[in-house]
Amino acid sequence: MPEYWDPLIERMPADELKKVQEDKLKNLVRYVYDHSPFYRKRFDEAGVSPDDIQSLKDVKKLPFTVKQDLRDTYPTGMFCVPQSMVVRYHASSGTTGKPTVVGYTENDVKEWSTSLARGLTSIGVGRGDVVQVGYGYGLFTGGLGLHYGTEMVGASAIPTSSGNTERQIELMQDLGSTAIACTPSYFLHINEVANKNGISIKDDTNLKCGIFGAEPWSEEMRRRMEEQTGVKAYDIFGTSEISGPLFTECTYQDGIHIWADQFLIEVIDPKTGEQLPDGERGELVVTTLVKEALPLIRYRIGDLTIINSEPCKCGRTHPRIMRILGRTDDMIIVRGINVFPGQVESVLMDIPEVAEHYQLIVEREGELDSLTVQVEVTKDVFSDKISDLMKLEKKVGKALHTVLNITGKVELVEPGTIPRSMGKAQRVIDKRNI
Amino acid sequence: MENKLIKQISIFAENKPGRLEEITERLKTADINIRAFTIAEAGDFGVLRMVVDKPDKAHDVLHDAGFTVSETEVLGVEISDSPGGLHEIATVLGSNNINVDYAYAFATATEKALLIIRVDNISNAINVLQGASVALIGLDDVK
Numbered sequence: 001m002p003e004y005w006d007p008l009i010e011r012m013p014a015d016e017l018k019k020v021q022e023d024k025l026k027n028l029v030r031y032v033y034d035h036s037p038f039y040r041k042r043f044d045e046a047g048v049s050p051d052d053i054q055s056l057k058d059v060k061k062l063p064f065t066v067k068q069d070l071r072d073t074y075p076t077g078m079f080c081v082p083q084s085m086v087v088r089y090h091a092s093s094g095t096t097g098k099p100t101v102v103g104y105t106e107n108d109v110k111e112w113s114t115s116l117a118r119g120l121t122s123i124g125v126g127r128g129d130v131v132q133v134g135y136g137y138g139l140f141t142g143g144l145g146l147h148y149g150t151e152m153v154g155a156s157a158i159p160t161s162s163g164n165t166e167r168q169i170e171l172m173q174d175l176g177s178t179a180i181a182c183t184p185s186y187f188l189h190i191n192e193v194a195n196k197n198g199i200s201i202k203d204d205t206n207l208k209c210g211i212f213g214a215e216p217w218s219e220e221m222r223r224r225m226e227e228q229t230g231v232k233a234y235d236i237f238g239t240s241e242i243s244g245p246l247f248t249e250c251t252y253q254d255g256i257h258i259w260a261d262q263f264l265i266e267v268i269d270p271k272t273g274e275q276l277p278d279g280e281r282g283e284l285v286v287t288t289l290v291k292e293a294l295p296l297i298r299y300r301i302g303d304l305t306i307i308n309s310e311p312c313k314c315g316r317t318h319p320r321i322m323r324i325l326g327r328t329d330d331m332i333i334v335r336g337i338n339v340f341p342g343q344v345e346s347v348l349m350d351i352p353e354v355a356e357h358y359q360l361i362v363e364r365e366g367e368l369d370s371l372t373v374q375v376e377v378t379k380d381v382f383s384d385k386i387s388d389l390m391k392l393e394k395k396v397g398k399a400l401h402t403v404l405n406i407t408g409k410v411e412l413v414e415p416g417t418i419p420r421s422m423g424k425a426q427r428v429i430d431k432r433n434i
Numbered sequence: 435m436e437n438k439l440i441k442q443i444s445i446f447a448e449n450k451p452g453r454l455e456e457i458t459e460r461l462k463t464a465d466i467n468i469r470a471f472t473i474a475e476a477g478d479f480g481v482l483r484m485v486v487d488k489p490d491k492a493h494d495v496l497h498d499a500g501f502t503v504s505e506t507e508v509l510g511v512e513i514s515d516s517p518g519g520l521h522e523i524a525t526v527l528g529s530n531n532i533n534v535d536y537a538y539a540f541a542t543a544t545e546k547a548l549l550i551i552r553v554d555n556i557s558n559a560i561n562v563l564q565g566a567s568v569a570l571i572g573l574d575d576v577k
Contacts, residue, residue: 377446377479377502384444384483384506384552385535386476411478414448416500 003315005114005121005153009261010316014309017260017317022056024289025264029053029062032295035080038073039297059264059287060275064298070100070241079103081293091139092240102141102240103293109148111290112243115259116149119248122257122314123209123234125179127154130206132172134182134190135214136423137161141244142214146181155179162186162422165193172205181211181236181245184221185425188356191229192420202230211236213245215424216324216342220349222253224356235323239301241294242286247321252313255320262290265319266298267307270328281306283328284321302328304340332362332428334369337406341427344373347403353381353392357418364432371408373400376415437572438560439507441489442550445482446502449475457482457496464488464495469576470510470550472538483538485510485550485576508552509559510571513539515547523549523568530562 004010012020030050032039043049046063053061070078079086086103093099104112125131131150135142143161150157158175160168162182168190171177180187187210191201201207207229213236222233237256238246242263247256258265266275267282276282284303288295305321312320326340333339341360348354354375361372375396377389393410400408419426447453454473461468470485486492489505496503513519520539527534537551548571553559563570 379497379502379504382444382446382502382504384442384481384504386474386481389446389479389481390476412446413479414446414500415502417448 005118014317020261021264038078062298064300065296066300071098074098075101079294086293090141090240105292108291108293113148113152115246117152120149120153122250129155129178130176131155132158132160132177132180134160134162141240145244165190169194176206178206179209183214184212184217185421189420207231216326218342218345220346242288250314255308255322257316257318257320260318278307278309334371339404347399359418360428362430372411373408374411374413377412378415438570440510442506442508443484443489443492444504444506447480449478449480460495460499466492470540508550511549512569513547513549515541515545526562526566532559
């Protein structure tokens with residue numbers, strides 16, 4: 001099995017890579033200026049012309065784009081190619097207003113698949129592997145994205161999509177799936193259902209790795225999933241606006257490799273929009289360097305992360321983003337304190353007695369916010385003595401308080417009562433009307 | 435000693451309407467008879483404890499239905515249904531330094547009452563109770 005999909009590019013020295021990015025960026029700004037009335041207007045308003053972009057440093061001069069721009073120009077107002085060049089559309093659900101539509105030229109699909117082919121190769125998935133694609137197929141980019149990447153590396157794709165868990169397990173055993181791609185919470189559910197039917201993922205399947213994403217998950221959750229299932233758990237990152245799932249960790253599990261010949265990334269202070277240096281936590285901003293149908297200039301994805309430009313132990317020189325710490329829009333403010341669900345997960349998964357399913361409920365009682373953390377009581381923990389259960393409640397409450405500096409109520413609930421999700425898990429229920 | 439241990443079924447349940455209904459429904463369908471029963475509540479949740487005629491079957495039925503259920507070894511003590519009956523047992527246990535974690539009792543149509551206790555040292559408790567000529571009820575007696 002090859003170690004690299006494209007060794008010349010993946011191991012390109014950083015200065016050469018920068019040169020590649022610079023050339024592509026210059027071409028890109030010219031391209032969008034000439035092909036998209038939206039960008040032309042945006043650049044003109046910002047007083048920046050394509051000629052002003054001569055080096056990577058000049059990227060700061062370019063205006064940001066945001067999700068609202070895609071909504072405002074719904075469906076295809078930001079596209080740079082006519083419909084006749086578009087070979088595929090995807091669309092995101094419009095939970096807050098209109099949905100957004102993304103489009104791909106033939107080359108866009110190829111670049112997208114290539115990005116995933118590099119990622120899959122970096123975790124040892126290639127010809128001879130069987131990849132069960134448990135992300136939703138359809139308008140959501142997860143299923144088809146992984147599917148094309150899998151086919152590109154020559155592995156066998158099983159397009160199970162999400163749901164129908166018993167069938168997933170049956171196919172996993174019968175076709176000998178060696179890898180699975182789905183949300184981490186769905187994998188937990190698959191494991192739970194398998195165990196209930198007397199099947200151990202570790203002993204009774206060929207599964208060696210999982211490609212988990214589309215929702216934030218913590219390092220502690222990874223440790224548990226790996227221990228329980230014997231499956232090496234890799235993080236994958238991407239979002240429909242920049243194509244779909246695109247980037248994965250390598251076997252070192254030390255950050256997600258972002259292919260610099262395809263994408264230019266920055267981290268900014270979400271409040272001021274100023275660029276932050278490597279190693280500082282901020283909001284991720286992505287410029288697509290090779291997309292044709294819907295290129296994005298300095299797109300604010302909304303995820304919070306840290307960039308690490310040091311070459312990875314695996315030999316790849318492209319920058320890495322460290323585990324997504326949450327999103328600017330999934331942060332909840334409880335009694336004036338910023339709480340990221342990911343932080344809560346880290347705390348909970350560090351307590352052995354707490355099961356993998358949990359939920360945060362934020363309510364307002366009178367003028368005061370209250371945070372309730374629901375935790376399932378599994379057979380392993382249940383001792384029949386009420387004092388033990390109350391001790392557990394106290395332990396969880398204390399750990400949360402130490403990390404979040406907020407007093408939350410801990411509620412022990414019966415197993416199975418926290419809704420299981422086939423796609424993105426809903427970890428936070430905000431019942432406040434604000 | 436084995437035959438003097440009673441396997442009590444304990445169930446974790448959220449404190450909300452319908453839970454008891456569902457649990458008892460499962461037991462009824464499985465033809466399991468409840469001989470002794472209590473609910474201890476602790477705010478949002480409660481623990482149901484019961485002595486049934488077929489504990490292993492009850493455990494499996496409830497477990498398969500998704501409940502958090504465990505089997506706990508407890509003692510069934512026969513006490514006289516008259517003033518001082520409980521005091522007599524409490525004296526035996528207390529003077530031997532055995533702590534009672536929890537207990538629940540039932541009077542029957544006979545002149546005897548049944549006391550279910552969970553203690554911190556079960557083998558020691560059996561010895562001292564039998565030494566004091568207290569009758570212990572075994573699993574066979576609740577069938």
